[in-house]
Amino acid sequence: MTLFRKSRSKGDLQQEFQTTVRFLDDSEPIQLPFTKETLGQYVLDKVCDSLNLVEKDYFGLRYVDAEKQRHWLDPTKTVYKQLKGVSPCVLCFRVKFYPADPMKLHEEITRYYLFLQLRRDLHHGRLLCSPQDANLLAAYIIQSEVGDYDPQDHHPNYVTEFKMLPSQNQQQEQQIHEIHKTLVGQVPAEAEANFLKKASSLDTYGVDPHKVKDQKGNQMYLGVTHQGIMTFHGSRRTQIYKWSQIKKLAFEGKTFIAHVNINEKHQPIGYKCLTVAACKYLWRCAVEQQFFFTLQNSFNTPKVRSGGSLFSRGSKFRFSGRCQNEAYIASEDIKRKEPEFQRTCSLPNFARKSDSRLHARNSANLSISEDKGGRGYKENAVDVPRSAVSTESPKVQVPKLGEDVIVAEEMTQVRAGTAYAAAPDMSKQNGGIPIIVTGPSADISREDTSLPYDPEETVYEQDDDDKIAKSLEEQVMDLEKEFQEMQDKNHVESGIQGRNNPSVESSNSQSVSRAAKKGGCSCGKIVAYTFFSLFLTLTVSACVVMFSDIDHPIMNEARNQLSFLEPTRDFLRHQLDNLLSKLKK
Structure with missing residues (x-):
């Protein structure tokens, strides 16, 4: 294809x-x-x-x-x-x-x-x-x-x-x-x-983990779910900030900031991401999840902006689509008959090996088609x-x-008895960052399940x-190559026709010339020429205003606005007078 x-x-x-x-x-x-x-x-x-x-x-x-x-x-x-x-x-x-x-x-x-x-x-x-x-x-x-x-x-x-x-x-x-x-x-x-x-x-239902570091530089993970924002240290959930507690989400550079209400006190809590792009992605995910699960309707959703600085306008985001409440209501209005679909099997050979009566017995009460020999799971x-x-x-x-398989370091292996721990006391804060309680070290054995978390x-x-x-760039290059080949082919054909008909050759050469002139100026050159022209225009206008003696309200107001250029004007006039006097001598 x-x-x-x-x-x-x-x-x-x-x-x-x-x-x-x-x-x-x-x-x-x-x-x-x-x-x-x-x-x-x-x-x-x-x-x-x-x-x-x-x-x-x-x-x-x-x-x-x-x-x-x-x-x-x-x-x-x-x-x-x-x-x-x-x-x-x-x-x-x-x-x-x-x-x-x-x-x-x-x-x-x-x-x-x-x-x-x-x-x-x-x-x-x-x-x-x-x-x-x-x-x-x-x-x-x-x-x-x-x-x-x-x-x-x-x-x-x-x-x-x-x-x-x-x-x-x-x-x-x-x-x-x-x-x-x-x-x-x-x-x-x-x-x-x-x-x-x-x-x-x-606890980890719907968690898409984001690797971050706390204020002390300890590696941890943030998970954004329908409940709110969770923190994980090692393989244990240590804290959850529910959406009702979170008043604002922002990011500055690599730092993701959640403004939360803890014990009726407003407190910003920050986490350091690996890159600016990762922090921006975390911020967008958190804002979008918060809107989806907390809004009652998506009409007139606010536009949020964050990450701005002296040299950057930051990033803006506006929620699109329906929120969960609207999705639930829309689902109740679905009137179509339950669609038939084929379940897939991760081991097609294993499924074919099974007795057909077994599958008939297990599918007897289903209202949908279950053809495991169909759109099968490719091993x-x-x-x-x-x-x-x-x-x-x-x-x-x-x-x-596969697509989202990530080769990453595995998180701490724990037994079932220590897999989760109660959230730490929120009064134990250090500079706005929760102190993560890791608990006693767990006994690691082959019987436990290793828990790789964030793909890298x-x-x-x-x-x-x-x-x-x-990629798109490769597709564009292929298109340009094919287009060039078509141009060369047309040029050869037009050359043959031009020898028989000079007017055709002249028309083709003019078209090629116009195309070369049109495509010869890059976007960077256009921007440079635009700024140079604008600077030259402003400079000439300032000179006309400052050196002319026209008595007009508009010119007088312009001179007042450009009064900071008077020392420069006097200096230029002095140099010009000296130059003229030397020329007269």
């Missing part, structure tokens, strides 16, 4: 670019065309239409720039402007706003894509929880994919083939197997609903860190890295055709 198409309009080449869109189930990516005027909302609508999603307010498209900084595609800005400099030109369909109550989502297809997102979060350690909770969630995943446990269909090590946890070990797999045996009778939709209910009750696109891949089973191939480095897997999506 070509990365661009061309069309002719009034003799000019109209550019149309394409971006690759990846999905939550790692199915076949799609190519979406866009032009320089295409807004981000148009692309998001196209993606949701391809998935048959109506409740689209909770989803977004994310990309990673050349500096490995993540961004959400802004629906109100052009795609071209946002993806310029992004290589490869890839957008990833992800959940942007995790609903406070997943069961309030009206359609099952919407809940299914939320389930896929949370499955990824559990896989990467973003859905941080105790080993017991992780094992239960993993058992729900297996129940959804393969149905009831049957010793005739499931060999002793079948759980090993499913990579669901950041660091999966044999003891965990045995516990997952025992839990799976107790879930008999749960159809996929029911297992996924139980998964959502359990996941939404966890070579599973989003999993290399260190987390187990090669003990010969049936499992090492997958390629994004690596893209190759497409099935072994071609990496090109």
